[in-house]
Amino acid sequence: MEDVVNAVVLVTNFLVVPATAYGCQLALGALGVTLVYGVLRFSNFAHGEIMAFGAMVTILVTWLLQSWGVGFGPLPTALLALPAGMAVTAGLCLLMDRWVFRFYRRSKAPPVMLLVVSVGLMFVINGLIRFVIGPADRVFTDGTRFLLTVREFKALTGLSEGLAIKTTQTLSVVVAVVLVAALFWFLERTRTGKSMRAFSDNEDLALLSGVSPEKVVAVTWLIVGALAAVAGTLYGLDKSFKPFTFLSLLLPIFAAAIVGGLGNPLGAIVGGFVVAFSEVFLTYPYRKFLAYLGPEDWRPDGLVQFLSTDYKFAVSFVILVVVLLVKPTGVFSGKSS
Amino acid sequence: MSDFPATLSARAGGMLRAPRKSALFAAMAALICLVGVAQSWSLALAILNLCLISAIMTLGVNIQWGYAGLFNAGVMGFAALGGLAGVLVSMPPVRPAWQAGGAGVVLALAAALVTIVAAVLVHRRIRQRGYRKLAVALVVVAGCFAARALFDPAVRAIEAVDPSVTGYLGGFGLPIVFSWFVGGALAAGAAWGAGKISLGLRADYLAIATLGISEIIVAFLKYEEWLSRGVKNVFGLPRPVPYEVDLQNAVWFQEWAATLGVSQVDLSSIVVKLCYAALFALVLVVLMWLSEAALRAPWGRMMRAIRDNETAAEAMGKDVTARHLQVFVLGSAVIGIAGAMLATLDGQFTPTTYHPLRFTFLIWVMVIVGGSGNNWGAVLGGFVVWYFWVEAEPMGLWLMDFITSPLAPDNPVRSHLMESAAHMRLVVMGLVLLLVLRFAPRGLIPEERR
Numbered sequence: 001m002e003d004v005v006n007a008v009v010l011v012t013n014f015l016v017v018p019a020t021a022y023g024c025q026l027a028l029g030a031l032g033v034t035l036v037y038g039v040l041r042f043s044n045f046a047h048g049e050i051m052a053f054g055a056m057v058t059i060l061v062t063w064l065l066q067s068w069g070v071g072f073g074p075l076p077t078a079l080l081a082l083p084a085g086m087a088v089t090a091g092l093c094l095l096m097d098r099w100v101f102r103f104y105r106r107s108k109a110p111p112v113m114l115l116v117v118s119v120g121l122m123f124v125i126n127g128l129i130r131f132v133i134g135p136a137d138r139v140f141t142d143g144t145r146f147l148l149t150v151r152e153f154k155a156l157t158g159l160s161e162g163l164a165i166k167t168t169q170t171l172s173v174v175v176a177v178v179l180v181a182a183l184f185w186f187l188e189r190t191r192t193g194k195s196m197r198a199f200s201d202n203e204d205l206a207l208l209s210g211v212s213p214e215k216v217v218a219v220t221w222l223i224v225g226a227l228a229a230v231a232g233t234l235y236g237l238d239k240s241f242k243p244f245t246f247l248s249l250l251l252p253i254f255a256a257a258i259v260g261g262l263g264n265p266l267g268a269i270v271g272g273f274v275v276a277f278s279e280v281f282l283t284y285p286y287r288k289f290l291a292y293l294g295p296e297d298w299r300p301d302g303l304v305q306f307l308s309t310d311y312k313f314a315v316s317f318v319i320l321v322v323v324l325l326v327k328p329t330g331v332f333s334g335k336s337s
Numbered sequence: 338m339s340d341f342p343a344t345l346s347a348r349a350g351g352m353l354r355a356p357r358k359s360a361l362f363a364a365m366a367a368l369i370c371l372v373g374v375a376q377s378w379s380l381a382l383a384i385l386n387l388c389l390i391s392a393i394m395t396l397g398v399n400i401q402w403g404y405a406g407l408f409n410a411g412v413m414g415f416a417a418l419g420g421l422a423g424v425l426v427s428m429p430p431v432r433p434a435w436q437a438g439g440a441g442v443v444l445a446l447a448a449a450l451v452t453i454v455a456a457v458l459v460h461r462r463i464r465q466r467g468y469r470k471l472a473v474a475l476v477v478v479a480g481c482f483a484a485r486a487l488f489d490p491a492v493r494a495i496e497a498v499d500p501s502v503t504g505y506l507g508g509f510g511l512p513i514v515f516s517w518f519v520g521g522a523l524a525a526g527a528a529w530g531a532g533k534i535s536l537g538l539r540a541d542y543l544a545i546a547t548l549g550i551s552e553i554i555v556a557f558l559k560y561e562e563w564l565s566r567g568v569k570n571v572f573g574l575p576r577p578v579p580y581e582v583d584l585q586n587a588v589w590f591q592e593w594a595a596t597l598g599v600s601q602v603d604l605s606s607i608v609v610k611l612c613y614a615a616l617f618a619l620v621l622v623v624l625m626w627l628s629e630a631a632l633r634a635p636w637g638r639m640m641r642a643i644r645d646n647e648t649a650a651e652a653m654g655k656d657v658t659a660r661h662l663q664v665f666v667l668g669s670a671v672i673g674i675a676g677a678m679l680a681t682l683d684g685q686f687t688p689t690t691y692h693p694l695r696f697t698f699l700i701w702v703m704v705i706v707g708g709s710g711n712n713w714g715a716v717l718g719g720f721v722v723w724y725f726w727v728e729a730e731p732m733g734l735w736l737m738d739f740i741t742s743p744l745a746p747d748n749p750v751r752s753h754l755m756e757s758a759a760h761m762r763l764v765v766m767g768l769v770l771l772l773v774l775r776f777a778p779r780g781l782i783p784e785e786r787r
Contacts, residue, residue: 042541111541112544115408116770117771120771121767122767123702123766123770124768126694127763131757134757247693255549317546324534324535324546325534
C-alpha cells in the first residue's frame with residue numbers, strides 16, 4: 001500500500017505540480033492569442049515577444065525595488081513589480097495598434113497581411129529586448145523558494161518519496177485563477193465585455209448595434225498586454241528569463257489556443273492544460289513509478305519514456321496536427337474562417 | 338483574398354519598368370564592389386556568395402507568398418533539411434557504424450513503414466466507427482513499441498562507434514552537388530506533409546503548422562546523432578571546387594599569381610570563392626528561368642487567378658487546395674536546394690546555427706522588401722537585405738561609437754550601448770519590414786502587370 005502512495009506522490013511531485021504551473025502559464029499566453037484572434041481576426045506572431053517584453057519590464061522594476069531595499073517578505077519582489085509590467089506592456093500593445101495594426105484594420109487587409117506585420121513587430125520587440133536587457137539568462141525570483149520542501153513532506157508523512165511545491169508554482173496557479181476569474185467576470189457581466197464578445201461573434205451586427213470598434217479593439221489590447229506580461233513573468237519566475245525561449249513558446253501557445261478553438265477564451269484555458277499535461281506526461285521517464293507498482297525488487301530495463309525531453313515541442317505539434325485533422329475548429333468550436 | 342496588396346498596387350503601377358530594375362541591380366553590384374575596395378575583395382565575394390544563396394531562398398518563399406499568398410513560417414526547417422542532404426550525400430559512409438547498427442535502424446524504419454501501411458489498411462477495412470479508431474490506435478501504439486525496440490539498441494551501437502570522430506552512419510560518399518537535388522527532394526517531402534495537413538484550412542494554420550514542423554526538424558537534427566551527429570556537428574564536407582592549399586601548391590597557379598603580382602593566399606581564396614559564385618549563379622539562373630517561364634505560362638495565370646480571388650477560381654473549376662499544395666511543395670523544394678548549397682559553402686553542418694530569426698523571418702524581410710510576386714524583386718531583396726544584414730554590424734558599431742562619443746570611454750551607458758549595438762539590426766530589419774509594408778507594399782521591384 002505504501003508503495004502505491006509513494007508512486008502517487010512521485011507522480012504528483014514530478015508531473016502534476018509542474019504541469020499545473022506550466023498549464024497556467026500557457027493558458028494565460030493562449031488567452032492573449034485567442035482574444036486577439038477573436039476580436040482582430042489574425043494570429044499574432046508577436047505574442048511571444050510581448051510576453052518577453054512584459055517579463056523584462058517586470059524584471060527591471062524588480063531590480064529597482066530591490067535596489068531600494070523593498071521586498072515582499074516570503075513572496076518574490078517581482079509580484080510587486082508586476083502591475084508596472086502589466087501597465088507598460090498594455091501601453092506597448094496600444095502603441096502597436098495605433099502605429100501599425102490600425103492602418104491594416106481600416107484598409108480591411110486580409111488576415112495574412114496582419115500576420116506578416118506581426119512578424120515585423122516580433123523582430124522589433126525582440127531586438128529591443130536584447131538591446132535593453134541582453135540575451136543572457138536572468139533569474140529574478142527571491143523570497144522563500146519553497147512552500148513545501150521534500151524534507152518537510154517526508155517528516156510529515158514518513159514516506160520515502162518527497163513532494164516539493166515551489167512558491168513560484170503556487171503563485172502561477174493563484175495569479176492565473178484570479179486573473180481568469182476577473183476576465184470572465186468582465187466578459188460576462190460588464191457592458192464593455194459584452195460588446196467585446198458581440199464584436200467577436202459578429203462584427204457587422206455589433207457595429208449596427210452601436211458598439212464602438214475602436215473602443216473594443218483598445219480594450220482588447222489592454223487586456224492582451226496585461227495578460228501577456230503576467231504570463232511572461234510567471235514563466236520567467238518559474239524557470240528563468242531568457243529572450244530566446246519566448247519564440248519557442250509560441251508553438252505550445254498556438255497549439256493550446258487552437259485545441260480550444262481560436263477565439264474561444266474558455267477553450268484557450270483548457271487547451272493550455274491539455275498541452276502542458278501532455279508535454280510533461282509524455283516526456284517523463286516512468287521507470288521509478290513502475291518500480292513502485294510492480295513486484296518487489298523489480299525494475300523496468302529502460303527509462304520507460306515515451307519521448308525524449310528534447311522533443312517537447314513535438315508534443316504540442318502532434319496535438320495541433322490531430323486537432324487540425326479531426327476537428328479544425330477546436331474542441332470548443334472556435335472560428336474556422 | 339481578393340485584395341492581395343501586391344496585385345492591387347501592380348494594377349495601379351501599370352507598366353513594366355525595365356530601367357528601374359537594371360538600375361537597382363547595378364546599384365547593388367556597386368555596393369558589393371564598394372566592400373571590395375573599402376574592406377577586401379575576399380569579403381566582398383563572401384558576401385556575394387551568401388547573397389546568391391539568400392536570393393534562391395527568397396525565390397522559394399516568393400513562389401509561395403508572391404504566387405499564391407501562402408505564409409510559410411518554417412523556412413528554417415526546409416533549409417536545415419537541405420543541410421542534412423549535404424551530409425547524407427557527400428560524407429563517406431562509416432562502415433563500422435553500419436555494421437554495428439545499420440541493420441537495426443533499417444529494420445526499425447521498415448517497422449515504422451509497415452505500421453503506417455497497416456494503420457491505413459485497418460482504417461479502410463473496418464467500417465464500424467467506434468472500433469475503427471480503437472483498432473487504428475492499437476496498431477499505431479504496437480508499431481511504435483516494435484520500432485522503438487529495434488531502434489534504440491541500434492542507435493546506441495552506432496553512437497558508440499568512435500564517438501569523437503564519427504558516431505553516426507555517415508553518408509553515401511557522392512559528389513556534394515547531388516545533395517542540392519536531394520535537399521530539394523527532402524524539403525519537398527516535408528512540405529507535402531505539412532501542406533496536406535494544414536492547407537485548405539485557414540491561412541494562419543499553415544503558418545503555425547510550418548512553424549511547428551521547422552522547430553521539430555531542427556530538434557530532430559540536433560538530437561538524432563546517429564543520423565546527423567547532432568550538436569557534435571559534421572565538419573569537412575567535400576567541396577565541389579578546388580581547395581586553396583592545392584591551388585597554392587600548383588605550379589601554374591604560382592606563376593599566375595606572380596604575373597598578377599598578388600599573394601598566392603589572397604588569389605587562391607578569391608579564385609575558390611569565384612568558383613562557388615559561378616556555381617551558385619548557375620543554379621540561380623536556371624531556377625529564375627524556370628520560375629519566369631512558369632509565371633508566363635497558363636499555370637502562372639491560374640495561380641494569380643487563385644491568389645486574387647479564390648472563390649472565383651474555384652467556381653471556374655480550379656482545385657484551389659491542390660494548387661496551393663503544389664506551389665507550396667515547389668517553393669519548399671527551392672528553399673531546400675538553397676539550404677544544401679549553404680551547407681556546401683560552409684563545408685560543415687551545424688544544427689545549432691539554424692535560428693528562426695535568421696533563417697525564417699529574415700528571408701521574409703527579403704521577399705517583402707524586394708517585391709512580392711516578382712522574381713526579380715525577390716532576388717534583389719535577397720541581395721540587398723543580406724548585404725545590409727552583414728554590413729549592419731560594422732555600421733552599427735560605428736554609429737554607436739559616434740553617438741556615444743561625448744561620453745567617457747569607461748562610461749557604463751556607453752559600454753552597454755556598444756555591446757548591444759549588434760542587437761539593433763533586428764530592430765532595424767523589423768522596422769524596414771513594417772515601413773515597406775506600410776508605405777511601399779509593392780517592394781523595390783513591383784509585380785509586373787501581365
